[in-house]
Amino acid sequence: MEPIIVFDNVHYTYPGDELESLCGVSLSIEKGSFVAVLGHNGSGKSTLAKHMNAILVPNEGRVLINGVDTADEARILDVRSRVGMVFQNPDNQIVANVVEEDVAFAPENLGLEPAEIRRRVDASLRLVDMYEHRLHAPHLLSGGQKQRVAIAGVIAMQPEIIVLDEPTAMLDPQGRQEVVNTAYALCRAKGMTVVYITHHMDECIDADRLIVMSNGSIAADGKPAEVFTDYALMEREGLDIPETARLLRELREAGMELDGEPLSVNACADLIAKAIKSERSRK
C-alpha cells in the first residue's frame, strides 16, 4: 500500500516553550487505513494531528500529505481540503446557526458551484445520519449529534484523510458510541484514511494500527493486539489495558490455556468459552 501521510524526522517546539513537543517523529500512514493514536495529556498527540493539515508546520523535518509538503504556503488549501480535521469541542467548530449552512461552510470556502455544494451537503449529512436535522439550530442538538455535524462539515470537502482529535472527550457514552461508529464507517465503507486520536482504549480496539505517543516521540507502533499485550510498555506509559486484554491476562496467569489476543468483547467471550469446553473434555 502507498503511504498517504509521511512524517520525516519532525521536530516541533511551541513558541515560548523550552521542551520540544515533537522530537524527531518519523512515520508513514497507509492509504485507507484506520490509525489510532493513544497517549496521555501532553504526550504530543494533538501536536502530531495539527501537523497533518498545516495548522502547525515543523521546525525541522517535513510532513508530506500525498506528496505535498505542508510547509509549501502556495498549496496550503490543497493540503487542507485533502485532510479534514475534527476537534474535541463540537461547539467551537460549528460556525453557522443552521446545520446545513454549517456543513456548507467548507465547500463554500473552496468556491464550488451552488448546486454542487447542495449535493455534497445532502450526501455528507446522510452519511453521518443527520439529514433529518438539516434545518435545526446546532445548539439544540446533543453532543454526539453536534460532533456528527462537525464530521459532516469536514466530509463535505471530500477529503481523503480525516483526522479526529479526541472527538469523544466531551461526550456522554451514547454520543461517544455514535461518533466512534461514524469514524469506523468512514474508513471501512468509504475507504477514507482515518487518524483517530483518543485516550479511550476501547475505541482503538478495531483499528488497523495503534500508535502510542509519549513525551513527543512514538513509544509503540503496531497492531492493537500487539501493543495492548506489551504489558510493560502499557504500565510504563500509565495507560489502561482494555478490559478484555486484562481478563485474558489474568486467566492465563491463573493457568488457563488461551490462544490469540481478541480484543472485542464477543470474540473474547467466544475464546474463553472454547477454552472452558476443551478443558472440560480433557478432564
Add this chain to the structure above:
Amino acid sequence: MLKDITLGQYFPGDTIIHRLDARTKIILVVIYIVALFQAKGWIGYAVVTGATLLCMTLSKIKPSAMFKGVKPMLVIIVLTAALNIFYTQGTPIRPGWIITWEGIARAVQMVLRIVLLISGTFLLTYTTSPIDLTDGLELLLNPLKKIGVPVHEMTMMMSMALRFIPTLIQETDKIMSAQKARGADFETGSLAQRAKALLPILVPLFVSAFKRADELAVAMESRCYHGGEGRTRMKQIKMCTRDYIALALGFAFLALMIALKRLGL
C-alpha cells in the same frame, strides 16, 4: 432569567412578509423610517399607523410579541410624553394649568412616532432569519468593498456573534449555577453589591469566550476559510417580482408622505 432576551428574535412563518428577500426588507425599513419622520399632521400619522398595522397583519406576528419589543423602551416613552405635555406652550386646557392642548397633541404624536419606529424595525428581525439578514446586508453593502470597507468580515462577525449568543447564554447559566452552589448571592443586596457579584461570572465567561474564539479560528482555517475572496454561497438569493412590487409600493408610500408634509397635513 437569561432565556427571555429578544435580541434578534425571529418568528418563523410563511407569510408574504416572510417570503420577501432580506434586501427588500432592509431597504423598506430604511424607507419606512424616513417616511415616518415626514409625518407632521394627524393625517400623516394616520397614514403611517395604517401602513404599519397593515404590515403587522400581513406578517401574522402576534400583537403581544410586538408589545414585548416595545416594553424595554417604556421608560423613555413615558418620559417623552411627560416632557411634551408639560413643556409645550399654547392654550391651557383649563385657565392656570401648565398642561396645554398643544402639549397633549405633541405628546401623543411623539409616543406614536417612537412606538411605530420600534415596531416597524422589529418587524424586520421578527420576520427574517438572522442568516438571511446578514446575507442580505452583505449583498447590499457589497459596493462598499470597492472603497475598502471590509464588508465580508463585518457580516461574518455578525453571523458568528448571533451563532454564539445561545452558546454563551448556556455557559453563563452554568457558571452562575456553579457560583451559586458555592454560596454566591446574585439576587439580594444593593445595586452596587449585585453588580459586584456579577464579576465572578464575567471573568470566567470572558476567559472561555477567548478560548472558544481561538479554537473556532483554528477550526475555520482547517476548513479552508481564507476570507471572502473566491467564496461562493450554497443558497443563492434572488429578487423576484414580489420584491420589486414591494419596493415600488415602499417608494410610493414615501412619496405620499412627502406630499402630505408639503401640504402640511
